[in-house]
Amino acid sequence: EVQLVQSGAEVKKTGESLKISCKGSGFRFTFYWIGWVRQMPGKGLEWMGIIYPSDSDTKYSPSFEGQVTFSADRSISTAYLHWSSLKASDTAMYYCARLFCTNSSCSYDSWGQGTLVTVSS
Amino acid sequence: SYEVTQPPSVSVSPGQTARITCSGDALPKKYAFWYQQKSGQAPVLVIYEDKKRPSGIPERFSGSTSGTMATLTISGAQVEDEGDYYCFSTDSRGNPVFGGGTKLTVL
Numbered sequence: 001e002v003q004l005v006q007s008g009a010e011v012k013k014t015g016e017s018l019k020i021s022c023k024g025s026g027f028r029f030t031f032y033w034i035g036w037v038r039q040m041p042g043k044g045l046e047w048m049g050i051i052y053p054s055d056s057d058t059k060y061s062p063s064f065e066g067q068v069t070f071s072a073d074r075s076i077s078t079a080y081l082h083w084s085s086l087k088a089s090d091t092a093m094y095y096c097a098r099l100f101c102t103n104s105s106c107s108y109d110s111w112g113q114g115t116l117v118t119v120s121s
Numbered sequence: 122s123y124e125v126t127q128p129p130s131v132s133v134s135p136g137q138t139a140r141i142t143c144s145g146d147a148l149p150k151k152y153a154f155w156y157q158q159k160s161g162q163a164p165v166l167v168i169y170e171d172k173k174r175p176s177g178i179p180e181r182f183s184g185s186t187s188g189t190m191a192t193l194t195i196s197g198a199q200v201e202d203e204g205d206y207y208c209f210s211t212d213s214r215g216n217p218v219f220g221g222g223t224k225l226t227v228l
Contacts, residue, residue: 037164037219044205044207044219044220044221044222045156045158045164045207045209045219045222046219047217047218047219061216061217062122095163095164097164102170104152104170105152105154105169105170107154107166107169107170107209108156108164108166108209109166109175111163111164111165112163113163114163
C-alpha cells in the first residue's frame with residue numbers, strides 16, 4: 001500500500017526555523033516526484049513545488065521560491081520542507097503528495113495526512 | 122499568473138445531480154484533474170485526465186470538458202459527497218495551479 005506519513009503538528013514562534021517531513025512507503029520513493037501543497041486556515045489548496053528524491057532536483061512555484069526549501073534523504077525515503085525564518089503568515093496545513101505520471105499526464109495520486117504549522121509571535 | 126476559476130459553492134438535494142465547473146483559458150489543451158476534500162481530511166483524486174476515474178471512486182463521479190470549461194458531475198449526489206472540490210490543471214507552460222475550490226452541500 002502506497003503511504004505518505006508526515007511529521008506531527010508544530011507550534012513555533014516568528015523567526016524560528018522549522019523542517020517538517022514526509023516519509024514514503026509501499027513504493028520506490030526515488031522513482032517519483034513529491035509535491036508540497038499549502039492550505040491556509042479556511043482557504044484553498046496552493047501548489048508550492050516538487051522535489052525528485054533521486055537527485056534532489058526541485059521546482060518551486062514563483063509564490064514560494066526563496067521562502068521555503070525542499071530537500072530529501074532517499075536512504076530513508078523522506079522528503080522535507082524547511083523554513084529558515086518563520087512568519088505568522090506561514091500558519092497553515094502542509095500536505096505532501098506523490099506525483100504519479102503516465103505517458104500523457106501527471107497527477108497527485110497519494111497524499112500525506114498533513115502537518116499543521118502554527119506560528120505566533 | 123494563470124488561474125482556473127470555480128464557483129464558490131454548489132448546493133443540491135440528495136439524489137440530484139451536482140455539477141461543478143472549472144474555467145481556464147488553457148483547458149482546451151491541458152487536462153483537468155479533480156480533488157475531493159472532506160472536512161479535516163487530505164484531498165483525494167476523483168477524476169484525472171478530464172474524465173477518467175481512479176479505482177475505488179464511485180461511478181456517480183464523472184468528468185467532461187468543453188472548450189475552456191471542465192465539469193465535474195456527481196450523478197445522484199449523496200450526503201457523503203459533501204466537501205470541497207478542487208480543479209487542478211496547468212498553464213500553457215506546464216505550471217500547476219489549483220482552482221479556488223467549490224463547497225458542495227448536499228441536503
